[in-house]
Amino acid sequence: MIGPARVRVALANGGHDVLVGRGLLTGLGGLLTRLGQFRRIHLFEDVGVPKALRDVAASSIDARLTRTEYGLDEATKSMASLERMLQDLASAGLERGDLAVVVGGGILGDVAGLAAGLHRRGVGVVQCPTTLLSMVDASVGGKTGVNLAVLADPTRVLLKNAVGMFHQPSLVVADVETLVSLPDRAFRCGLAECIKHAVIAGTETGGMLDLDALSSCLPMGPTTDAERLVSLVRENIGLKAAVVAGDEQELAQGAAPGRRALNLGHTFAHAIEGCEGVRVEIEGRLVHPSHGEAVGIGLIASARLGEAVGLTPPGLADKIQAVVARAGLPVHLVEVPDIGDLMSAMRQDKKSSGGVLRLVVPTREGVSMLDDPGDSALAGAWRHVRGR
Ligand SMILES: NC(=O)c1ccc[n+]([C@@H]2O[C@H](COP(=O)([O-])OP(=O)(O)OC[C@H]3O[C@@H](n4cnc5c(N)ncnc54)[C@H](O)[C@@H]3O)[C@@H](O)[C@H]2O)c1
Numbered sequence: 001m002i003g004p005a006r007v008r009v010a011l012a013n014g015g016h017d018v019l020v021g022r023g024l025l026t027g028l029g030g031l032l033t034r035l036g037q038f039r040r041i042h043l044f045e046d047v048g049v050p051k052a053l054r055d056v057a058a059s060s061i062d063a064r065l066t067r068t069e070y071g072l073d074e075a076t077k078s079m080a081s082l083e084r085m086l087q088d089l090a091s092a093g094l095e096r097g098d099l100a101v102v103v104g105g106g107i108l109g110d111v112a113g114l115a116a117g118l119h120r121r122g123v124g125v126v127q128c129p130t131t132l133l134s135m136v137d138a139s140v141g142g143k144t145g146v147n148l149a150v151l152a153d154p155t156r157v158l159l160k161n162a163v164g165m166f167h168q169p170s171l172v173v174a175d176v177e178t179l180v181s182l183p184d185r186a187f188r189c190g191l192a193e194c195i196k197h198a199v200i201a202g203t204e205t206g207g208m209l210d211l212d213a214l215s216s217c218l219p220m221g222p223t224t225d226a227e228r229l230v231s232l233v234r235e236n237i238g239l240k241a242a243v244v245a246g247d248e249q250e251l252a253q254g255a256a257p258g259r260r261a262l263n264l265g266h267t268f269a270h271a272i273e274g275c276e277g278v279r280v281e282i283e284g285r286l287v288h289p290s291h292g293e294a295v296g297i298g299l300i301a302s303a304r305l306g307e308a309v310g311l312t313p314p315g316l317a318d319k320i321q322a323v324v325a326r327a328g329l330p331v332h333l334v335e336v337p338d339i340g341d342l343m344s345a346m347r348q349d350k351k352s353s354g355g356v357l358r359l360v361v362p363t364r365e366g367v368s369m370l371d372d373p374g375d376s377a378l379a380g381a382w383r384h385v386r387g388r
Contacts, residue, residue, distance in 0.1 A: 001021065001023035001024070001025075002021045002022040002023065002226055002227065002239055003019070003020055003022065004019035004020060004024055004031075005019070005020045005230065005355065006019055006020075006139060007020065007237045007238050007241055009140060009141075009168075009172075009233060009241040009244060010245045011142075011168060011244070011248055012248060013168070015245070016168065016170055016171055016216070017034075017171055017172070018171075018172040018174060018237050018241065019031060019171070019174065019373070020135075020174045020176070020234045020237065021174075021176070021230060022123050022175065022177045022229075022230065023175065023177050024174075024175040025053060025056065025057040025103070025173065025178065025263040026056050026057065026216065028057040028060050028101075028128065028173065029057075029060035029061040030371060031171070031173055032099070032101070032171070033123070033370055034171065035099070035126070035170050036325065037063075038063045038097075038098055038099045039063060039064060039095075039097070039098060040064045040066070040092060040093060040094055040095070040099075041063040041064070041065050041066075041098065041099045041101055042065075042066045042067070042088060042089055042092045042098075042100050042101070042275075043057075043065060043067040043068075043100075043102075043103065044068060044069075044070065044088070044100065044101070044103070044104065044108060044112040044115075045068070045069040045070070045103050045104060046069070046070065046071070046072075046103060046105055047070065047071040048071065048105065048130070048181075048182075049103055049104060049181070049297075050181050051132045051180060053177075053181075053269055054067075054069075057103060057128070062371040063099075065131045066086075066088070066091070068088045068253060070085075070104070070111075070112075072107045072111065073107065073109055074107065074147060074160075074175060074273065075158070077110065077111055077146050077147045078146055078147060078379065079146055079148070079163065080150070081111050082111055082114055082115055082118075084388045085111060085115035086115050086118060087117060089116070089119040090114075090119070092186035092267075093121070094119060094123055095122075095123075096120055096121075096123060097124075098124075099123065099124045099125070099126060100112060100115070100116040100119075100123055100125045101126045101128065102124075102125065102126070102127050102128060103128040103130060104128075104129075104131075104134070104368060105129070105133070105134050105138075105186070106133050106134035106137070106138030106139070106291070107148035109129060109134050109138050109139050109143050109156065110143070110145050110146070110164070111146055111245075112125070113125055113142075113144035113147075113167055114145055114146060114163075114164055116144075116167060117144055117166075118165075118166050118379045120379060121355035124169075124170045125167065125170065126169055126172070127139035127169045127171075127172045128174075128175065129172065129174050130175075130179075130184055130188075131179075131186055131189070131190060131293070132179060132182065132189070132191065132194075132232075133186070133189050133190035134190075135174040135179075135190065135237070136190055136194055136197070136232070136236035136237060137190075137193040137236070137240060139169065140169075140172055140237055140240045140241060140244065140347045141168075141244040141259075141262075142166045142167055142168035142244070142248070143161075143166060144163075144164050144166070144167050145161035145162070145163060145165075147159060147161060147162060148163055149275070158295060160270040160273055160274055160347075160349070161270075166248070172237075173236070174230040174233050174286075177221045177226070178229055180222055180223065180322055181222070182191060182220055182222045184222065184328075185290070186290075186292075187222050188290060188292065188293075188329050189194020189290055189293060189295075189298070189329075190292060191218070191220065191292070191327040191328075192293070192295040192299070192327065192329055193236070193292065193295060194208065194236050195211070195296070195320065195323050195324060195327065196262075196265055196295060197209060197236050197239045197240065198210060198368050199211065199264060199299065199303075199320060199362045199367070199372075200243070200261050200262070201366065201367070202238065202364065202366035203364060208231060208235040208236065209235055209239055211319065211320075211323060214323065215322070215323045215326055217232075218326040218328075219326060219327065219328050220232070220327075232370050238263065240322045243258075243262055246258060246259070247260075251291075255369060257360060257367055257368065257369050260358070261322075261367045263360050264299065264302060264360040264361075264362065264367050265298030265299035265300075265301070265302050265360075266295065266298060267349050267357070267359055267360075268297065268298035268301040268302060268346070268381070268382075269291065269297070269298035270294070270345070270349050271279055271342045271345035271346045271349065272289055272297060272298065272333065272342065273289065275327055275337070275341050275342055275345055276288075276337075277336070277341075278335065278336055278337070280293055280297070280332075280333055280334055281330060282330065286334055286335065286336050289330065289333075292329070293329055295325075296324040296327070296329035296331070297329075297330065297331065297332065297385050299324060299362075300317060300321045300384070301381045301384065301385045302359065302360065302361050302362065302381070303317035303320045303321075303361065303362050304317045304372075304380070304384040305361055305373060305377060305378065305380070306361030306362055306368075307368070308369070308373075308377050308380055308381065309361070309370060309373055311360055311361050311368050311375055313363070313364050316351055318364055319361075320362065322388055328338065331385070332384055332386060332387045333385055336382075336386050336387075339379055339382045339386070343378055343379065344383070346378070356371055356372050357371070357372045357373075358370075358372075359371075359373065
């Protein structure tokens with residue numbers, strides 16, 4: 001066992017801890033007692049996580065325990081899955097003061113976190129992220145949500161995270177041991193969010209939040225040395241925790257980005273994810289990009305856009321593209337039905353407000369807000385990431 005290292009997420013309600021280490025899930029029950037004694041606990045489990053590990057985690061819990069398992073993707077990150085989870089919590093008889101625990105990736109964490117926030121107007125939730133992406137990003141910060149199907153437009157598949165709420169976890173337990181079983185492709189997706197954090201951190205940082213230092217550690221994978229994985233996760237959570245603590249509900253206005261900084265690349269990414277015909281090449285096959293793959297391309301597109309409007313220093317977009325490539329992530333879209341579809345998808349993203357598209361672009365110091373750059377600059381950025 002390594003750790004746990006503790007990162008505090010300081011919030012208006014007092015905040016919570018994030019524990020990072022190796023082998024933590026085997027003693028999950030003991031870690032939960034830090035929060036108090038619970039009569040009933042419901043465990044939401046990701047079928048991707050080996051059953052033996054989930055069983056060990058479950059058997060360490062001393063409470064009336066119920067368990068359900070889910071194998072979700074973006075199409076089933078849906079209202080229907082949310083309803084099933086609400087049924088789980090109702091059937092388990094969870095009351096206020098009881099606890100929901102999620103062991104899984106970012107999709108399960110987002111939907112189950114929302115179910116916990118809605119059940120009886122809110123029960124506590126503990127997130128145990130089991131993908132790199134959910135460790136460094138999704139499990140921290142309290143955003144939960146499901147996608148909404150777009151019924152009226154056949155070129156669009158879904159509106160990402162269109163329904164959701166802030167529901168902060170009481171504790172996050174990130175056990176890097178779980179990454180051992182993670183497919184390489186899913187691991188690489190987490191690196192996209194690590195690259196995002198390094199760009200947000202700017203030039204005055206060290207360790208894994210320095211773009212050059214991170215790049216020199218790449219490629220990394222599920223079998224990378226556990227100490228190094230713990231550092232990667234801890235430092236990334238530290239950055240996210242600091243940003244979230246400064247602007248918990250993303251209410252910052254005007255030039256200071258606040259929590260909106262974390263949206264770097266995401267308005268592009270959500271458009272990519274939501275458009276049916278978009279493809280990237282992964283391991284020789286053309287596939288619809290997953291969230292992390294879309295984020296990698298979104299980071300490059302936002303830097304190209306920033307350079308075009310003079311906010312991003314020349315050369316940073318090339319550098320970001322090189323790091324995304326070193327991480328083994330795609331750097332361009334192979335098939336794009338129509339850039340116009342992507343641009344209209346961007347305008348429908350929930351990050352636009354009052355019809356004004358609010359984007360985040362990289363700068364030397366970190367990031368800056370960019371309001372409605374206009375169609376021609378946007379189309380230029382899309383052309384940069386459109387395949388040859
Ligand atoms: N709430 C937030 O702040 C936030 C931030 C970033 C991303 N997200 C969301 O996170 C989602 C992506 O999360 P993700 O990248 O974790 O994808 P995911 O949840 O789909 O997990 C990827 C795959 O890995 C499997 N899996 C999970 N843990 C495993 C393990 N230990 N071993 C083997 N397989 C395992 C899952 O079953 C799934 O098939 C997106 O929907 C995105 O919108 C949310």
